[in-house]
Amino acid sequence: MCRRLALIVNMIPATFDPAAVRAKVAETYACEVAAVLPYSDLMAVREGPGLFVLEHPDHLLTAALRNTVNLPWIAALHRAILPRLTFSSH
Numbered sequence: 001m002c003r004r005l006a007l008i009v010n011m012i013p014a015t016f017d018p019a020a021v022r023a024k025v026a027e028t029y030a031c032e033v034a035a036v037l038p039y040s041d042l043m044a045v046r047e048g049p050g051l052f053v054l055e056h057p058d059h060l061l062t063a064a065l066r067n068t069v070n071l072p073w074i075a076a077l078h079r080a081i082l083p084r085l086t087f088s089s090h
Contacts, residue, residue: 012036012037042059
């Protein structure tokens, strides 16, 4: 198993079984798969400055992203890194 590495598999067609994709990717790369994100027509054709997850809070893609950021090790990483970041208003 890889240390501190997890993969996010993106744009999985609806005809694919997410559990099978997760298993195959985990086996192939010997790493944790943090998420298997579905392809979304809404995401692909969206325009404008808004955030997809705020505009579509009940969408399957939003739920998958939410589950990913709520993984315990990702939350711990956020707590460790975010206080060190500075943001510019440029």
